[in-house]
Amino acid sequence: MHCICRGLAVILVFVCVPSVVSAQDNTLPDPLSIEDAIALASALHPLLSASAAEQSLAAAELQRLRAADDARLDLALEGRWIDPPDNALRTTNNDSYARLTLQKQLHDFGRTRAGVDAAEADLAARELQYQDGLLQQKLQIIRRFFDVLLADLEYARDNEAMAVAFINQDRAQDRNELGQVSDIDLLEAQSNYQQVRIQRHASEARQRSSRALLAQALNRPESLSSELVLPDLVDNSDALPDYGQLLAEALENNARLKAARSLVAAAQRRIDASRASWRPVLSAEIEAAEYERQTSSRYPVEAGLILEIPLYQGERVKADVARDRARLQQLQAGLLRLEYDIRQDVLETWQAIQRLQAQRQQAEVFTEYRELALDRSRARYELDLETNFGDSLVGQSEARLFAARVEFELALARTRLSILTGKSYSRLLGVEDDQAAEASGG
Numbered sequence: 487m488h489c490i491c492r493g494l495a496v497i498l499v500f501v502c503v504p505s506v507v508s509a510q511d512n513t514l515p516d517p518l519s520i521e522d523a524i525a526l527a528s529a530l531h532p533l534l535s536a537s538a539a540e541q542s543l544a545a546a547e548l549q550r551l552r553a554a555d556d557a558r559l560d561l562a563l564e565g566r567w568i569d570p571p572d573n574a575l576r577t578t579n580n581d582s583y584a585r586l587t588l589q590k591q592l593h594d595f596g597r598t599r600a601g602v603d604a605a606e607a608d609l610a611a612r613e614l615q616y617q618d619g620l621l622q623q624k625l626q627i628i629r630r631f632f633d634v635l636l637a638d639l640e641y642a643r644d645n646e647a648m649a650v651a652f653i654n655q656d657r658a659q660d661r662n663e664l665g666q667v668s669d670i671d672l673l674e675a676q677s678n679y680q681q682v683r684i685q686r687h688a689s690e691a692r693q694r695s696s697r698a699l700l701a702q703a704l705n706r707p708e709s710l711s712s713e714l715v716l717p718d719l720v721d722n723s724d725a726l727p728d729y730g731q732l733l734a735e736a737l738e739n740n741a742r743l744k745a746a747r748s749l750v751a752a753a754q755r756r757i758d759a760s761r762a763s764w765r766p767v768l769s770a771e772i773e774a775a776e777y778e779r780q781t782s783s784r785y786p787v788e789a790g791l792i793l794e795i796p797l798y799q800g801e802r803v804k805a806d807v808a809r810d811r812a813r814l815q816q817l818q819a820g821l822l823r824l825e826y827d828i829r830q831d832v833l834e835t836w837q838a839i840q841r842l843q844a845q846r847q848q849a850e851v852f853t854e855y856r857e858l859a860l861d862r863s864r865a866r867y868e869l870d871l872e873t874n875f876g877d878s879l880v881g882q883s884e885a886r887l888f889a890a891r892v893e894f895e896l897a898l899a900r901t902r903l904s905i906l907t908g909k910s911y912s913r914l915l916g917v918e919d920d921q922a923a924e925a926s927g928g
Contacts, residue, residue, distance in 0.1 A: 514706060517713040520631050520914065523704060527624045529616075531705040537619045541612040548605035554598050555591040562587070568779075578779055585775040592791075595765040596758070604755030611748035618741035621905045621915065623703070628901055628914055630700040632894035634714055637689065637696040639890055643883035644686040651679040719897045721912050722846070729836050732907055736832045739908025743828060746821040753814040760806035766795040828906065835903050842896040849889040 515522045529538040566581040591598075658675035661667040697710040726732070737743065773788040900912040 514701075514704065514709045514711050516711060517715045518711040519715040520628065520717040523627050523631050523700070524624050524914065526704045526706070527620060527627060528705065529620075531623055531703075533623055533626075534616070534619050537612070537616045541609070541616050544605070544609040544612040548602065548609050551598065551601045551605050554601070555594065557588060557590040560587045560589075561585070580778045582779075583775055583777040585773060588772045589769060590771075591767060591769045593768040595762070595767075597762040597765055597767070600755055600759035600762050604752045604759055607748045607752035607755060611745040611752065614741045614745035614748065618745065618905070621741070624915055625898070625901055625905060627700070627703045629898060630696070630703045631714065631717075632898065633696040634693075634700050634711070635716065636887070636891060636894065637692040638714075639883070639887040641686070641689040641693050643887055644682065644689040646883050648679070648682045648686045651675075651682040655679040717897075717914070719893055719914075721900055721914070722843075722893060722896045724900075724911070726836065726839060726903075726911065729833060732836055732903070733829060733832050735907040735909050736828050737825065740828055740906055741908065743821075743824060746817070746824050750814065750817045750821055753810065753817050757807055757810040757814065760803060760810050763803055763806070764796050764799060766793055768793050832903070832906050835899055835906060838899045839896065839903065842892055842899060845892045846889075846896065849885075849892045 514526075527534075529535060562583075562585040564583055566583075567579050568581045569579065655675045655678070658667050658672045662669065662672040694710075698707070701707050701710050769792045771788075771790050771792060775784070775786060775788075777784050897912065897914060901914050904910055904912045904915060
């Protein structure tokens with residue numbers, strides 16, 4: 487495959503992109519490598535910001551529940567004027583006071599613990615969902631990056647084809663004026679030129695649109711990259727385990743599956759929390775006060791233990807438990823459907839990799855054939871034995887495009903497999919995503 491990569495590098499260096507310019511100030515590296523592009527993935531992208539917000543909400547809810555039994559210290563200051571009765575022991579009108587109260591929940595017999603357990607499981611799920619979303623965003627960046635490279639190769643092919651069609655049209659025009667070619671043959675050559683010309687304009691438009699989609703994937707819609715660096719896809723030749731091993735890795739390590747399981751665990755804990763709402767709560771309270779008007783029922787310091795026992799709550803607890811059970815059933819059904827989807831995704835991705843690895847051999851042979859055919863056409867052209875040297879150039883560009891498409895599709899499939907299994911079957915995701923894979927259990 488060395489000849490394929492060398493050929494791709496040559497065509498990408500010399501491809502002309504006249505219509506693509508950066509809007510305003512280009513903040514992207516130029517030339518842009520795939521490693522630089524992947525490193526730009528962040529939570530600021532709209533596709534990830536919602537997931538980041540859900541993670542923050544889950545963290546805030548966990549913090550709130552953990553603080554439910556924290557001590558509470560309150561200071562009450564009240565200025566009061568009263569008109570005491572004539573038989574009162576103290577006839578002062580000033581009944582102001584200052585009161586300092588410390589309250590602390592000592593034990594709620596599992597209420598708080600069940601809620602905290604549910605919130606911890608929910609936060610773990612949101613963190614896994616965010617990590618999976620980040621990996622999906624990077625996969626999208628890789629896909630858009632490859633689309634730009636393919637658009638450049640398509641433009642190079644169609645640009646060469648248009649040049650060949652123009653020469654054929656011009657030659658047919660000259661021969662028609664000499665009476666060597668009929669009018670219908672001239673019109674056929676002109677029609678072919680116009681058709682290839684339109685195809686070349688479409689390829690040029692794809693160059694611009696593919697760069698715009700890449701800029702959006704990078705969350706920099708105002709910055710279009712004019713030149714991209716061809717990546718070294720070293721993983722494409724690596725062997726893969728059998729389907730059974732890959733499936734076992736996916737069912738154990740897949741971030742979406744682990745997130746769904748955490749949501750199920752959180753729902754189970756919420757049922758426990760709802761059931762625990764009938765349990766008593768034991769609290770302690772200490773109060774220190776200073777009163778302007780002293781009475782026999784007022785004390786400077788008070789302390790006590792308070793045991794609150796719910797005696798009757800109607801159908802509220804039963805309704806809450808029924809609601810939480812229904813949510814649990816929904817999540818369990820979603821988890822089962824997700825497992826089915828993961829199984830199918832792993833199978834289809836594994837089969838695609840096998841097909842593309844075989845297709846690489848086809849691309850290598852096809853590219854070598856086109857290069858030898860170009861050498862032969864060049865030699866025969868120099869000897870004036872044939873005039874279709876331009877067609878051979880177009881054929882070589884077509885071979886490079888076919889080889890690049892196979893390489894890029896294979897790299898994408900291996901990256902999808904890395905995300906599905908939580909294992910490193912593609913190094914495109916980089917070191918950061920090895921850490922994400924560890925967070926997914928990889």
